Amino acid sequence: MEAIADRAIDRSQMQVSDEIAIQISQMNKWYGQFHVLRDIDLTVNRGERIVIAGPSGSGKSTLIRCINRLEEHQAGKIVVDGTELSSDLKNIDKVRSEVGMVFQHFNLFPHKTVLENVTLAQRVVRKRKPAEAETKAMALLTKVGIAEKAHEYPSRLSGGQQQRVAIARALAMDPKVMLFDEPTSALDPEMVGEVLDVMQQLAREGMTMAVVTHEMGFAREVAHRVMFMDAGKVLEDAPPAEFFTAPKEPRAQVFLRQVL
């Protein structure tokens, strides 16, 4: 946390446009009989960074997985970058190619080298030429500090390195929005920092981000808003200064006492 504080972002300079990147209204989701998400309303503007926090099982991962329809919602409306998510496969593919996602378990393709991991979707989804895709991939790998591993297979990399490759892979698609689903939860403690560094840099460049994380330091330093979820409901939605110092909900107070 101290490490992050050193590089804290000056929020006064942060550009948040009025354009809406993600709009979720009255969204509900069930797993069978189980009501996972209840009446979710959420608007994320372009350039805005939100952190979603909450106890496990509160539905926060499910919520961001709905944004690129890895999970299907049953009621309500999700509009990403002007495209509404419905069962229309075309819209789903469109949204997915504009929204980057980073997973808890990286989900790199083990049969492809790091470079191939980063160029694959560029070539088949964005239809870029191999040379162009490779240049882009190498630039991104350099940016996340892992260019020298470009020709290794993911299994040769540490968890932190793999996660940085996964971020590069998502960025290679020039996404308008980045979703992070507990990106540091599966990492050894000493590797958390290197991944958070990359995410911070991304934030500094003005990327629209929705991050599910338990790293409250990251939330405090980087997020515009922190959303607190419990039992499928958004209980609080406040700037971090407010959320961390004076949480309104008793559940949020209990949660903060446990994690801080």
Place this chain on the structure above:
Amino acid sequence: MSDTDSQTALYRAETGALEIAFVREQMTKPMPAPASEVGVVGWMRKNLFDGWFNTLLTLFALWILYLILPGILNFNFFNAVWSGTDRLACSDVNQGGELYEGWKGACWPYIGAYFKQFIFGRYPDAELWRPILVLIMFFAGLIPMLIPSAPFKRENIIYMLGIFPVVAFILLTGGNLNYNGFLLPNAIMADSALKFWVDYVLLTAVICGVVHFIVRGMDGDSRRPIMLTIFAMALLGIVIFLSSIDFGLRFVETPQWGGFLMTLVIAVTGIAASLPLGIALALGRRSQMPVVKLLSVIFIEFWRGVPLITVLFMSSVMLPLFLPEGVTFDKLLRALIGVALFSAAYMAEVVRGGLQAIPKGQYEGAQALGLAFWQMMNLVVLPQALKLVIPGIVNTFIGLFKDTTLVVFIGILDPIGRASAIRATSDWQGIYWELFIFIGAVFWIFCFSMSRYSMHLERRLKTDHR
């Protein structure tokens, strides 16, 4: 030991009392490994005589080898007869031959005399260059394809999947086939080559309709799949057209084929057809679409539930009863289809096992990048799934290769079939072990090669370093 002693002595000398150093300054030299760890003796101790029980087992195994090995070697090699023209060469004095009384050994000239029949069956002598050319073309294409570092991979694959099958088909049959209509009733149009092509275009249209229907069911864009279908049907049309051209080759009907040529024709067709079909069925069985899933399950469970021999009998004896009069299918073609569908069902279950082993995260990783279903399957899921099940796939291939011998029961004369026919000839009466030793050896070489190659492939494709 002596180093340590002298060091200790040194300390004693300086201080007058015994001191123990915490940091040693000189390393003791490594001792040579004991005899039990290195060399032939070491290996034997470790692997053969490790404890009284293993020693006993080793001795027992040696005793068994002592009992059977001399017999096997003597029969096959040392006592064997290698040349001769008829039965007499392998007869002892009592039987009118020149060999000593009580002689036992293999009679190899017998295999030599019928070697041609074992390889090509009753394929006419004058036309033998055709199957020989096919075999040369096959191995010339196969071997570089299997060597990863060989150049021109793309051309090689196009040759093996596109050019070779057509050329082999025309060479083996002779081409110049007549095609008649198969769809429209004769009342509308009389049977002719033209009607065949009219029917073919109609069939293409029907298939396109079905494809459109299925793709719409998946909420997909049907234009690309329909283009692909038309492309595939056009390719098939070209093949059919080529096979109807008269190249001046004599027509050799399939009952005249036989021997290992037959084995290879059935096995290669079965292998080439069952893998893609099996993958399609495995994907179908895991599909979200109920109709596709149900059809795949029914297909797989039906073909897996019946013995191959019944499939072959059905195809050769019963099928003609169900077909309208005048419609005939070649018996070999029917057997080929039966074998291919049968092994496709097995293949489907092998591939399904591989698909199930791929973690959900791989699908999600691909989907999150915007890959469409087939892109995800082709680039991410199937390469990993197939790699996992290489042993199972090759197992099915080997099973299929050996199961081709069952076609003998429907009168297709593969090596086993030829063997029975040859045994009945009077020249070499009473000799039959050699036949099966020879056939077994050839099959073993093929199957063992497949097995070794699959192991090589597994090692080469291993990237996960587990």
